[in-house]
Amino acid sequence: xxxxxxxxxxxxxxxxxxxxxxxxxxxxxxxxxxxxxxxxxxxxxxxxxxxxxxxxxxxxxxxxxxxxxxxxxxxxxxxxxxxxxxxxxxxxxxxxxxxxxxxxxxxxxxxxxxxxxxxxxxxxxxxxxxxxxxxxxxxxxxxxxxxxxxxxxxxxxxxxxxxxxxxxxxxxxxxxxxxxxxxxxxxxxxxxxxxxxxxxxxxxxxxxxxxxxxxxxxxxxxxxxxxxxxxxxxxxxxxxxxxxxxxxxxxxxxxxxxxxxxxxxxxxxxxxxxxxxxxxxxxxxxxxxxxxxxxxxxxxxxxxxxxxxxxxxxxxxxxxxxxxxxxxxxxxxxxxxxxxxxxxxxxxxxxxxxxxxxxxxxxxxxxxxxxxxxxxxxxxxxxxxxxxxxxxxxxxxxxxxxxxxxxxxxxxxxxxxxxxxxxxxxxxxxxxxxxxxxxxxxxxxxxxxxxxxxxxxxxxxxxxxxxxxxxxxxxxxxxxxxxxxxxxxxxxxxxxxxxxxxxxxxxxxxxxxxxxxxxxxxxxxxxxxxxxxxxxxxxxxxxxxxxxxxxxxxxxxxxxxxxxxxxxxxxxxxxxxxxxxxxxxxxxxxxxxxxxxxxxxxxxxxxxxxxxxxxxxxxxxxxxxxxxxxxxxxxxxxxxxxxxxxxxxxxxxxxxxxxxxxxxxxxxxxxxxxxxxxxxxxxxxxxxxxxxxxxxxxxxxxxxxxxxxxxxxxxxxxxxxxxxxxxxxxxxxxxxxxxxxxxxxxxxxxxxxxxxxxxxxxxxxxxxxxxxxxxxxxxx
Numbered sequence: 001x002x003x004x005x006x007x008x009x010x011x012x013x014x015x016x017x018x019x020x021x022x023x024x025x026x027x028x029x030x031x032x033x034x035x036x037x038x039x040x041x042x043x044x045x046x047x048x049x050x051x052x053x054x055x056x057x058x059x060x061x062x063x064x065x066x067x068x069x070x071x072x073x074x075x076x077x078x079x080x081x082x083x084x085x086x087x088x089x090x091x092x093x094x095x096x097x098x099x100x101x102x103x104x105x106x107x108x109x110x111x112x113x114x115x116x117x118x119x120x121x122x123x124x125x126x127x128x129x130x131x132x133x134x135x136x137x138x139x140x141x142x143x144x145x146x147x148x149x150x151x152x153x154x155x156x157x158x159x160x161x162x163x164x165x166x167x168x169x170x171x172x173x174x175x176x177x178x179x180x181x182x183x184x185x186x187x188x189x190x191x192x193x194x195x196x197x198x199x200x201x202x203x204x205x206x207x208x209x210x211x212x213x214x215x216x217x218x219x220x221x222x223x224x225x226x227x228x229x230x231x232x233x234x235x236x237x238x239x240x241x242x243x244x245x246x247x248x249x250x251x252x253x254x255x256x257x258x259x260x261x262x263x264x265x266x267x268x269x270x271x272x273x274x275x276x277x278x279x280x281x282x283x284x285x286x287x288x289x290x291x292x293x294x295x296x297x298x299x300x301x302x303x304x305x306x307x308x309x310x311x312x313x314x315x316x317x318x319x320x321x322x323x324x325x326x327x328x329x330x331x332x333x334x335x336x337x338x339x340x341x342x343x344x345x346x347x348x349x350x351x352x353x354x355x356x357x358x359x360x361x362x363x364x365x366x367x368x369x370x371x372x373x374x375x376x377x378x379x380x381x382x383x384x385x386x387x388x389x390x391x392x393x394x395x396x397x398x399x400x401x402x403x404x405x406x407x408x409x410x411x412x413x414x415x416x417x418x419x420x421x422x423x424x425x426x427x428x429x430x431x432x433x434x435x436x437x438x439x440x441x442x443x444x445x446x447x448x449x450x451x452x453x454x455x456x457x458x459x460x461x462x463x464x465x466x467x468x469x470x471x472x473x474x475x476x477x478x479x480x481x482x483x484x485x486x487x488x489x490x491x492x493x494x495x496x497x498x499x500x501x502x503x504x505x506x507x508x509x510x511x512x513x514x515x516x517x518x519x520x521x522x523x524x525x526x527x528x529x530x531x532x533x534x535x536x537x538x539x540x541x542x543x544x545x546x547x548x549x550x551x552x553x554x555x556x557x558x559x560x561x562x563x564x565x566x567x568x569x570x571x572x573x574x575x576x577x578x579x580x581x582x583x584x585x586x587x588x589x590x591x592x593x594x595x596x597x598x599x600x601x602x603x604x605x606x607x608x609x610x611x612x613x614x615x616x617x618x619x620x621x622x623x624x625x626x627x628x629x630x631x632x633x634x635x636x637x638x639x640x641x642x643x644x645x646x647x648x649x650x651x652x653x654x655x656x657x658x659x660x661x662x663x664x665x666x667x668x669x670x671x672x673x674x675x676x677x678x679x680x681x682x683x684x685x686x687x688x689x690x691x692x693x694x695x696x697x698x699x700x701x702x703x704x705x706x707x708x709x710x711x712x713x714x715x716x717x718x719x720x721x722x723x724x725x726x727x728x729x730x731x732x733x734x735x736x737x738x739x740x741x742x743x744x745x746x747x748x749x750x751x752x753x754x755x756x757x758x759x760x761x762x763x764x765x766x767x768x769x770x771x772x773x774x775x776x777x778x779x780x
C-alpha cells in the first residue's frame with residue numbers, strides 16, 4: 001500500500017496518488033497510551049526491562065481460563081506453555097530462537113495465544129510485561145508481533161519494524177559489535193582528537209603529500225563504490241548527524257520547524273556500514289548481497305509470514321477470505337521473479353536447481369551474530385547436504401514432493417476422510433497452495449502440515465527434538481532470504497505450481513478479449529536506478545544508561561546505520577486507452593526480462609514466470625480516448641521510506657502530551673513492498689526489459705479500497721485485493737501465443753539505466769575530503 005509519509009496535522013498534507021481520499025482520523029488518548037506502551041516494551045528488548053511501571057505489572061502471570069476468549073483454547077498450546085514455564089523448561093532468555101524449529105514453535109504459539117485471547121487490554125498488557133521479563137527475547141517479539149497484527153481491536157497499533165527491534169538479524173557482526181560498545185563520553189573525546197588531527201591532515205592536502213605522485217591512486221585503487229565513506233575520506237567509526245537523517249522522503253520533515261524542534265534535543269550518531277561484501281567475496285553470488293541482504297527486502301518476507309503464518313487457522317483468522325493458498329504461490333513467484341531480474345543485471349542466468357542429493361555450488365557466510373554475540377553458521381562452497389544432512393528428513397521431503405506430484409498428475413486429491421478434490425480446476429490452486437505452505441488449512445493435515453519446518457530444519461542441521469542449536473539463517477523468516485540457497489529451494493516449491501498449471505487450459509482469445517476497449521499507447525518515462533544512502537535506526541543496540549525524568553523515559557540518543565541501498569528515480573506511465581462506453585476496469589502492469597543471459601529472446605510462455613507485477617489499480621473509463629498518468633509513487637502495493645523508531649516515538653509522545661493531534665494515517669502498515677526495489681539495478685548502457693499492460697472489466701463483489709488502507713493491511717478482510725481475479729492474471733496460466741494477444745493488452749520494450757552516483761568522488765575531487773557530503777542528498 002502506498003502511504004504518504006507526511007505530518008498530516010503539522011504540515012497539512014494528505015495522502016497522494018490515485019487512491020480515494022478518506023477523512024483523516026486522529027488517535028485518542030487511549031490509543032496513544034497503548035502505542036506508547038508497545039514502543040517502550042520492545043526498547044532494547046535483549047536488555048533488562050527498565051520501566052518501573054511495567055516491571056510491577058509483569059510480576060504476575062494471568063493464567064486463569066476465565067480471563068481469555070474461548071477458554072477451551074487454554075487446553076492446547078497455552079496450557080503446554082504455562083506448564084513448561086512452571087517446570088522451568090521454557091526456552092531461556094538469551095538463547096537463540098528459531099521460528100522454524102518445532103520445539104520453539106510450540107512454545108512461541110502458546111505465548112502468542114496468551115496475548116491474542118486476552119479478554120481485555122489490561123490482561124494483555126500484564127501478560128506482555130510478564131513475558132518481557134521472563135520469556136525468551138526472540139520468542140517474545142514474534143508472539144507479540146503476531147498478536148498486534150491479528151487482533152481486531154488493535155487496528156492501527158504498530159511495533160517498530162523488525163530490523164529496528166533486532167538489528168542483529170540484518171547487519172553484519174562488525175557493525176553490531178561497534179554499535180554495542182558505543183559510548184558517548186569516549187566518542188566525544190575521540191571527536192576532539194580527530195578534529196585536531198584533521199586540521200593538520202587535510203588543511204593543505206597537497207603540501208604534505210606532494211612527494212607521493214601517485215598517492216591518490218594508491219589510496220583509492222581498492223575501494224568499491226559501495227564503500228562510500230572511504231571515497232569521502234572518512235573512517236569506519238561513529239559520526240554525529242549535524243544536518244538531518246538520510247532518507248528518500250526526508251524533505252517532508254527537514255523543512256518543518258515543529259519536527260526540527262521535536263528532534264532538537266536528540267543526539268544522533270551514524271556509522272558507515274556495508275553488506276557482507278565489505279569483508280570479502282565468498283563467491284560470485286556475493287555481488288548480489290546489496291539486494292539479498294537488503295533490510296526491507298527481508299522484512300517484507302518476514303511480515304508476509306506473520307500475516308499468513310502457516311499455523312494460524314484460516315477460518316478463525318479470516319485468512320481464507322484472502323485466498324491464502326493462492327496468495328502464497330503468488331508471493332513466492334513474485335519474489336523469485338524479482339530476484340531473477342536482479343541476477344540478469346549481473347549477467348547471471350536461471351536460478352540454479354535444488355536437489356537433496358547434489359552439491360550446492362554457492363556457499364554463504366552471513367557474518368551475523370545473534371543477540372548473545374554467537375555467530376551464525378556458514379555453508380562452504382560445493383557443500384553436500386546428502387553427506388552431512390539428516391537422511392530421515394531427506395526421505396520425508398522426497399516423499400512429500402513425490403506425493404504432491406502424484407496428486408497433480410492423477411488429477412484428484414483424496415483427503416483422509418475420503419473426500420475427493422478435483423485438481424483439474426483452476427480454483428484448486430488454493431488447495432495446492434495450502435499444501436505447499438504447509439498451513440493448517442490443508443485438507444490432509446497429517447500429510448502436509450509442517451512439512452516446510454522439516455525442510456528448513458534439514459537445511460539448518462537442526463533435529464526435531466533439538467532445544468539448543470547453533471544460529472542458522474534458515475531458522476527465521478527475517479534472515480533466510482540472505483542466502484542464495486533460499487531462492488534455489490523455493491524455486492523447487494514454485495515448480496510444483498507450474499506443474500499444476502500444465503493441466504489447466506490456457507486462456508482463450510475470447511476469455512482475454514475485452515470488447516470495446518483498446519490500448520492506444522503507453523508512454524514510459526526514463527527508468528533510472530542508482531544507489532542512495534539511508535539511515536537505519538539501530539538505537540536498540542545502545543548500551544548506556546536510560547534517562548527518566550519524573551518517571552517518564554527521555555529518548556535523548558539514537559544510533560543510525562548509514563548504508564547504501566538500491567533505489568530508482570520516480571517514473572511515470574502515460575496511458576491512452578480507448579473505450580466505447582463508460583465502464584469500471586482494472587489495469588495491471590508487469591515488468592519482465594526480454595532476453596536471457598546469452599541475449600536470446602525468451603518465449604512468452606517460458607518467460608511468464610519471470611514477469612513481476614508492479615501495479616494493479618481500479619479506474620473509471622469514460623467513452624472515448626482516456627489519457628491519464630500513473631506515477632511509480634502511486635503503486636498500490638508499495639510503500640515509501642518508513643519513519644524511524646526514534647521519530648515515531650517522539651511523535652507519539654508529543655501527541656500523548658497534547659501538543660498536537662496524531663493522525664491515524666501515520667500508523668504505517670507493515671505489508672507494503674518497498675517502492676525503491678520495483679526496478680532491478682540494470683546496466684549503465686541500458687538493460688533491455690519489457691512492460692506488459694492488461695485492462696479488463698472490474699467484476700468484484702465488493703467495492704475496491706473498501707478498507708482503510710492508510711493504517712491497516714486489511715488482513716483477513718477478504719477485500720484487501722483490488723478484485724477477485726487470479727493473482728498474476730493473465731500470466732498465471734500457460735500461454736498459447738496464438739490466442740494470447742488481444743487489443744486490451746499492450747507490450748512495451750524499455751531499457752533500465754544505472755547511474756553511478758559516486759563517480760565524482762573517485763579521484764579525490766571532493767573538496768571537503770574527510771567529512772560526509774550532505775550535498776549528495778540534494779541531488780537525489
